[in-house]
Amino acid sequence: MTRIAVIRYPGSNCExxxxxxxxxAGGDAILLDYRDTTLHGADAVILxxxxxxxxxxxxGAIARFAPVMTAVTELARAGGAVIGICNGFQVLCEAHLLxxxxxxxxxxxxxxxxxxxxxxxxxxxxTTDYAxxxxxxxxxxxGEGRYVAEPGTLAQLEAEHRVVLRYVAVPxxxxxxxxxxxxxxxxxxxxxxxxxxxxxxHPERLADVTLGSDAGQRFFTSLVRNxxxxxxx
Amino acid sequence: xxxxxxxxxxxxxxxxxxxxxAIEHALGALGFSGIAGVRVGKAIELGxxxxxxxxAETSVRAMCERLLANPVTEDFIIETEGA
Numbered sequence: 001m002t003r004i005a006v007i008r009y010p011g012s013n014c015e016x017x018x019x020x021x022x023x024x025a026g027g028d029a030i031l032l033d034y035r036d037t038t039l040h041g042a043d044a045v046i047l048x049x050x051x052x053x054x055x056x057x058x059x060g061a062i063a064r065f066a067p068v069m070t071a072v073t074e075l076a077r078a079g080g081a082v083i084g085i086c087n088g089f090q091v092l093c094e095a096h097l098l099x100x101x102x103x104x105x106x107x108x109x110x111x112x113x114x115x116x117x118x119x120x121x122x123x124x125x126x127t128t129d130y131a132x133x134x135x136x137x138x139x140x141x142x143g144e145g146r147y148v149a150e151p152g153t154l155a156q157l158e159a160e161h162r163v164v165l166r167y168v169a170v171p172x173x174x175x176x177x178x179x180x181x182x183x184x185x186x187x188x189x190x191x192x193x194x195x196x197x198x199x200x201x202h203p204e205r206l207a208d209v210t211l212g213s214d215a216g217q218r219f220f221t222s223l224v225r226n227x228x229x230x231x232x233x
Numbered sequence: 234x235x236x237x238x239x240x241x242x243x244x245x246x247x248x249x250x251x252x253x254x255a256i257e258h259a260l261g262a263l264g265f266s267g268i269a270g271v272r273v274g275k276a277i278e279l280g281x282x283x284x285x286x287x288x289a290e291t292s293v294r295a296m297c298e299r300l301l302a303n304p305v306t307e308d309f310i311i312e313t314e315g316a
Binding site: 057058061062065093094099100101103104105106107108146148149150181 | 248249251252255300301303305306
């Protein structure tokens with residue numbers, strides 16, 4: 001069975017929802033402590049949302065040096081899948097596993113609400129179960145989600161089609177477009193292989209029909225399927 | 234000996250600084266005129282054991298590059314007391 005680890009840092013959130021989403025997708029989900037030095041046989045890792053280390057200094061800046069990150073980085077270098085959700089995305093950027101940085105929201109407020117995002121890539125390790133260009137509504141909850149990168153980096157991301165999720169304005173929609181001022185409306189990106197993916201929205205928070213929608217569940221079915229099959233992009 | 238080192242971390246010029254903008258607007262609203270380019274960063278003070286001010290500064294520079302500042306979004310200035 002495909003084993004996927006979720007790392008809990010001091011200040012993480014939604015790790016339980018993430019574990020449950022993996023189990024519903026048919027995977028073997030294990031919770032690892034940030035002080036663990038091995039991944040206990042996990043084939044993929046998810047860094048969850050939250051406020052690791054209280055977001056002190058910068059979001060993700062201290063978590064990236066947590067003991068478990070050595071093993072996470074080794075897995076990433078060996079071609080394993082590493083997914084960062086919200087704070088996990090901030091950690092991946094701070095760890096230089098993904099380019100750019102996440103800054104204070106443009107309007108200076110914490111934003112917790114649903115957003116419309118378009119799936120720009122359906123060949124990454126966690127998006128194959130979506131249709132190309134599909135727009136889904138999933139929640140965001142962050143104060144520092146404004147994606148920024150140097151102009152050259154941004155151009156390279158676009159040229160290499162490494163924007164995985166983008167905030168979109170849906171005509172007649174009641175949710176705001178680009179809720180944080182991200183450059184190029186970027187909500188999530190990947191590395192050149194599509195195996196390291198980070199995004200600000202929280203799909204695990206809306207991944208069960210009993211909550212009104214399971215729009216986020218296919219991130220987890222995709223991940224379990226692709227990691228299990230080793231038929232990665 | 235121990236050197237007192239001051240690090241100033243400032244958002245890179247050209248990058249949007251919403252905090253700086255909000256403060257600039259507030260200053261204008263209070264009647265302070267001729268204010269421009271307000272930017273908000275962080276100040277970090279450290280006591281550093283080193284043989285010389287140069288050695289202390291070299292060590293703090295490495296700390297800035299590794300942890301204290303994010304090179305994508307921030308610049309840093311190091312000042313050592315008594316240097």
